[in-house]
Every structure is written in C-alpha cells, then in structure tokens.
Amino acid sequence: MNDEADFDEPAQTGQHPLYQAHEARRGYPRVKLRMPVQIGLAGGRVVIARLYTLSADGIQIRCSRPTAASILPDSYRLAADTGPQLLVVMRLTAGRDTRSHVVRCRVSYALPESTDEVIMGLAFLELLPEQREAVDAMLAASLEPRG
Numbered sequence: 001m002n003d004e005a006d007f008d009e010p011a012q013t014g015q016h017p018l019y020q021a022h023e024a025r026r027g028y029p030r031v032k033l034r035m036p037v038q039i040g041l042a043g044g045r046v047v048i049a050r051l052y053t054l055s056a057d058g059i060q061i062r063c064s065r066p067t068a069a070s071i072l073p074d075s076y077r078l079a080a081d082t083g084p085q086l087l088v089v090m091r092l093t094a095g096r097d098t099r100s101h102v103v104r105c106r107v108s109y110a111l112p113e114s115t116d117e118v119i120m121g122l123a124f125l126e127l128l129p130e131q132r133e134a135v136d137a138m139l140a141a142s143l144e145p146r147g
Contacts, residue, residue, distance in 0.1 A: 030055045031142040037061065040087035040102075041070060049120075051090055054138055058105065058123040059088070068118035072110050083107030088122065092134040101131045 032054040039053045039061075049063035063071070072084065072097050083106045089105045091100045105122035127135065 003011065030060075031138055033138075035091065038089040039071060040089070042084070045070070047071065052119070054092075054135065056135060056139060058108065058121060059090070061120050061122060062113060062117055063120070064116060065118055068120065069109060071120065072107060086122065092131075092138050099130075099134070101134055103127060103131055 002104060010139040013115065032053050033051050035051050037049055037059075039047050039049055041047065047067045048061070049071075050064045052058055053060040071086065085104050086107065088103050088105050089100055091098065104125040106125055108121040108123045109122045110118055124135075
C-alpha cells in the first residue's frame, strides 16, 4: 500500500467516492465500540487495530499506516470481493457474555482517516451461531432506549 499514491488527502475521506459507495450500500445499523482487536495475518503474524464500529455484516477498524501496510501490502489492489482474508479476534460483551471471538473477515476498503490513521472495512465471511448471537446481542443492546 503506497501511502501517498493510493489515498486522496485525508481531509477528503468522508467525501471519497469509495467510502460513500460503501456507506450508501450499508443495510444495517452500526454500533460504535472503539476497542482493541487482534488481526491475524498470513504467515502467523498478529497486529493490533482498533475496532471502531460493528454491524451485522462486518466491522470497521482504524489503525496506523504501518499496520495498514501489514494488512494490505503494497502489491495488493482491492477489487470487489478479492480483499485479503484475515482472522480477527474481538471481545463482544453483551450481558454476561464476555468471550473473545475469532472471526474470518475480508478487507472491503481502506481509506485514510488522517495523516497517521487508516480506516478499513472488513466484511464477515462466516459467523458461527454463537458469534452471530454475540453480534446480534451487541447490536440489540445499542438500539435499546436507555433511560
């Protein structure tokens, strides 16, 4: 991932056509979580990113440019449904469930958030029944009125 050539100016992230296309396609509500996640890369390497939002079909993470370059190397070009597959370890805590879940995801997009940070959309490739339950519980908890 060439930091300069692959991205528009960070101030334009929200206006980037790819970002807007993903936002327009979004069919599910999101929960802002802002918690650390571990991401398993090919070859067994693990990097840390920040889980920013969760939805029924995937997550958005934020990470440093060096971490983003580890996830999406220079030679990799994203095309529809061809992003690299990753294993994401995340702790979804709704009610009494505090288990960590290892979920297979695919990188959907990567765009700058700032000069130091990159946002990435990761689509769930499959969720085990207990993982789907945990995701649904997190979403339901965030949608319930708080009073």
